Amino acid sequence: MKACNTDILILGAGPAGISAAVYAKRGGMDVTVVTNGTSALLKAEKIENYYGFAEPVTGKAILDSGMKNAERLGVHVERTELLSVRMNDTLTDFTAETKNGKIEAKVVILAAGASRITPKIAGLTGLEGHGVSYCAVCDAFFYRNKRTAVIGAGDYALHEASVLLPHADTVTLLTDGEAAPEGAPDGLEVITKKLAAVEGGEKVSGVRFEDGTVLKLDGVFVALGTAGSTSIARTMGILLEGSSIRVDEHMATNIPGVFAAGDCTGGLLQIAKAVHEGAEAGLSAVKYLRRS
Ligand SMILES: Cc1cc2nc3c(=O)[nH]c(=O)nc-3n(C[C@H](O)[C@H](O)[C@H](O)COP(=O)(O)OP(=O)(O)OC[C@H]3O[C@@H](n4cnc5c(N)ncnc54)[C@H](O)[C@@H]3O)c2cc1C
Incomplete structure (x- = not known):
């Protein structure tokens, strides 16, 4: 894919993203959906609490027919991983970076589902906001000339590391037992040993590996898996409630032009709610564009 322009970019092709896409497309907008092919629904083997099916149905069957309908209506689907979204300097539009x-x-x-990857590393959650961060774009500036690490082993982790590299004194990728990723940028050290704990008192002082060795650090950035709705929201300055995106009754976030729907807004994590919120977000996006 070369650079592409669209009226409405939707992150996620689950029930929320596709429902938003269908309403926005039928509202006359040019719509692009980005999906990396995962969805909570893929894990659902048997669904019998959603309207319209006489017999239990798999989550995959619902996803596949939702996608077919969206594409039939002319929704453009990019099958790739989204890495970041930022507001442009004009404050009127957005640039998303994908693989x-x-x-x-x-x-x-934003309809990228719930953040499901919570690292189970001793000491990590207690130091959140005290040297443990989930957003390099938000916090890199605070780590000028300091020793930092990124926990993760995918493209998203490499992206976060590359945001830190121009600011920090050192950036180390901690893969926690995963193989080192290809394409690490110059200046990024990679350690593949298993992590035992994030250490520190009032602030992070380092990490301890399972072999007992310690790496001294000032900051630890968590970037496991892929960039989810919550981490993207954080980088854009969108308000959260816990790990859910805060929205009003029209699914608008606090940033004009950014809406959210589905599991990423918390509450009932079910298809019916994701479809309803997606519809609302799609319609709100159309109204927003007609006004601007
Ligand atoms: C085991 C299990 C059983 C379930 N059973 C039921 C049930 O019986 N009934 C029911 O109503 N609900 C059930 N659910 C819940 C249901 O699956 C979710 O509520 C629903 O899928 C939420 O939809 P969503 O669109 O918000 O997110 P998801 O369906 O999770 O979709 C997220 C989308 O975001 C995309 N995405 C995320 N990050 C990126 C990225 N960085 N780049 C590109 N794409 C990205 C994914 O590719 C995906 O398309 C079940 C869930 C599980 C896990």
């Missing part, structure tokens, strides 16, 4: 290139959009709908 396949950039997408420019006038409106963004």
Whole structure:
């Protein structure tokens, strides 16, 4: 994919993202959906609490037919991983970075599901906000000339490391037992040993590996798996409630032009709620564009 322009960029092709896409497309907008092919629904073997099916149905079957309908209506689907979204200097539109290139959009709908990867590393959660961060773009500046590490082993972790590299004194990728990723940028050290704990008193002082060795650090950035709605929201300055995105009754976040729907807004984590919120977000995005 070369650079692409769209009216509405939707992150996620689960029930929330596809429902938003269908309403926005039928509202006359150009719509692009980005998906990396995962969804909570893929784990659901038998669904019998959603309207319209006489017999239990698999989550995959619902996802597949939702996608077919969206594509039939003319929704453009990019099958790639989204790495980041930022607001442009004009404050009127957005640039998303994906593994396949950039997408420019006038409106963004976040529907990337719930953040499911919580690192189970001793000491980590107690030091959140005290040297443990989930957002390199937000916090890199505070680690100028300091020793930092990124926990993760995928493209998202490499992206976060590359944000830190120009600021920090050292950046180390801690893969916690995973193989070192390909394409590590210059200046990034990679340690593949298993982690035992994040250490520190009032602030992070380092990490301890299972072999007993210690790496002294001032900051630890968590970037496991892929960039989810919550981590993208954090980088954009979108308000959260716990790990859920805060939205109003029209699914608008606190940032004009950014909406959210589905599991990422918390509450009932079910298809019916994701579909309802997606519809609302799609319609709100259309209204927003007609006004601007
Ligand atoms: C085991 C299990 C059983 C379930 N059973 C039921 C049930 O019986 N009934 C029911 O109503 N609900 C059930 N659910 C819940 C249901 O699956 C979710 O509520 C629903 O899928 C939420 O939809 P969503 O669109 O918000 O997120 P998801 O369906 O999780 O979709 C997230 C989308 O975001 C995309 N994405 C995320 N990050 C990125 C990225 N960085 N780049 C590109 N794409 C990205 C994914 O590819 C995906 O398309 C079940 C869930 C599980 C785990």
